Amino acid sequence: MKLALLGYGKMGKTIERLAVEAGHEVVFIKDRANERGDLAEADVAIDFSTPEAAIENISRCIMDGIPIVSGTTGWLKDYDKVLNLCEERNGSFIYASNFSIGVNLFFGLNEYLAKQMSSWPMYDINIEEIHHTEKKDAPSGTAISLAEGIIKNTAKEAWQLDGQGDAVVPIHAKREEDVKGTHEITYSSEIDTISIKHEAHSRDGFAKGAILAAQWLQNKKGVFGMKDVLGIE
Ligand SMILES: NC(=O)C1=CN([C@@H]2O[C@H](COP(=O)(O)OP(=O)(O)OC[C@H]3O[C@@H](n4cnc5c(N)ncnc54)[C@H](OP(=O)(O)O)[C@@H]3O)[C@@H](O)[C@H]2O)C=CC1
Ligand SMILES: O=C(O)C1=N[C@H](C(=O)O)C[C@H](O)C1
Numbered sequence: 001m002k003l004a005l006l007g008y009g010k011m012g013k014t015i016e017r018l019a020v021e022a023g024h025e026v027v028f029i030k031d032r033a034n035e036r037g038d039l040a041e042a043d044v045a046i047d048f049s050t051p052e053a054a055i056e057n058i059s060r061c062i063m064d065g066i067p068i069v070s071g072t073t074g075w076l077k078d079y080d081k082v083l084n085l086c087e088e089r090n091g092s093f094i095y096a097s098n099f100s101i102g103v104n105l106f107f108g109l110n111e112y113l114a115k116q117m118s119s120w121p122m123y124d125i126n127i128e129e130i131h132h133t134e135k136k137d138a139p140s141g142t143a144i145s146l147a148e149g150i151i152k153n154t155a156k157e158a159w160q161l162d163g164q165g166d167a168v169v170p171i172h173a174k175r176e177e178d179v180k181g182t183h184e185i186t187y188s189s190e191i192d193t194i195s196i197k198h199e200a201h202s203r204d205g206f207a208k209g210a211i212l213a214a215q216w217l218q219n220k221k222g223v224f225g226m227k228d229v230l231g232i233e
Contacts, residue, residue: 003216004028004042004066006057007049010134011071016206017045022211030057034191042066043215051075051137058082058093067092067217071099071210073141082164083223092130093219096226097141099209103183106198108183110146113196114153122132123187123194125150127159130182138173142183150185181206 002023005012008031016026028037028045032053039045045061047054051074053080061068062085064120070093073121086093098104117123127150139147139161149160159168164170184197200206209226215228227233 001025001218002027002037002041002043003214004030004037004039004045004061005059006030006045006047007072009048009186011048011203011207011210012046012140013049014203015210016205019211021124024211026060026183029135039064039066044069045074046070046214047072048210049152055077055081055085059085062086062089062091062093063208064127065089065091069094069204069210069213069217073097076144086223092221092223094213094224094226094229096209096213096216097145098181098206099213099226100200101140101209101230102200102205104209104230104232106183106196107145107149109196111149111153113185113187113205116212117187117194120156120189120192122189125154125156125169126186126188127169127171128174128182128184128186130176130178130179133175133177134208135175139171140173142171142181143171146183147184170184176203191200 003026008029027041028039044067047070049072054072054075055078058068058070105168106168127143148171156169159171161171181200186195186215211228
């Protein structure tokens with residue numbers, strides 16, 4: 001597979017290393033100021049850039065007829081624009097707040113637990129996410145997906161950063177040196193605490209998932225998520 005990389009930071013470089021190791025070729029690289037190679041040669045593009053740059057990168061690929069996988073977080077206010085453009089141009093697009101297989105299994109566990117806990121209002125829900133100090137957005141895209149999974153399965157109505165109130169799922173975001181990505185959901189009562197936690201040990205899981213998604217998307221049209229790629233409910 002010939003890949004274009006939009007964003008060549010921590011994730012772009014990890015994807016390049018693992019893609020080349022797996023026999024793929026990187027034919028185009030773009031960061032903030034530079035472009036190398038030819039986007040038109042790519043079978044699929046992978047965007048891990050910035051919240052500000054993602055919409056332009058994704059739109060450019062859809063306009064140029066290149067299937068595009070995006071893992072950039074913090075740009076979802078523009079998601080409907082991408083949906084419409086993709087439909088108009090018969091494009092191919094996947095977004096996931098987290099491409100690791102482990103986190104996608106964890107999403108299912110989170111929804112299962114939320115459904116069980118919805119009958120027991122004495123438990124207070126909290127989400128905590130911890131990431132490296134260079135992260136630009138808070139809360140993380142993954143924490144937002146986890147909150148949405150809880151809202152879908154309980155009487156909670158919204159998530160809020162450091163929020164409070166009966167209808168709110170509070171998310172607490174911490175920034176610590178070199179943490180790759182930790183997410184923990186806690187249900188606490190006076191009697192006891194139940195928690196589930198996912199901790200990434202490196203960026204390889206995110207990168208491998210994005211490469212898998214790129215392979216899967218190559219000959220498909222439409223808008224998809226990581227559940228489609230992995231074939232999970
Ligand atoms: N979905 C998932 O599984 C995961 C998502 N992420 C998300 O991916 C994104 C990137 O993360 P990470 O690699 O750690 O961040 P980095 O800050 O390490 O890299 C971001 C890159 O984007 C580049 N960039 C800036 N502007 C543009 C532009 N206009 N076009 C193309 N590239 C541009 C930066 O270039 P320069 O250095 O020149 O400024 C840099 O190379 C974040 O939103 C993060 O939350 C991260 C891990 C997993
Ligand atoms: O910025 C990161 O590093 C990560 N971002 C994603 C997010 O916002 O959820 C995924 C992962 O946790 C790493």
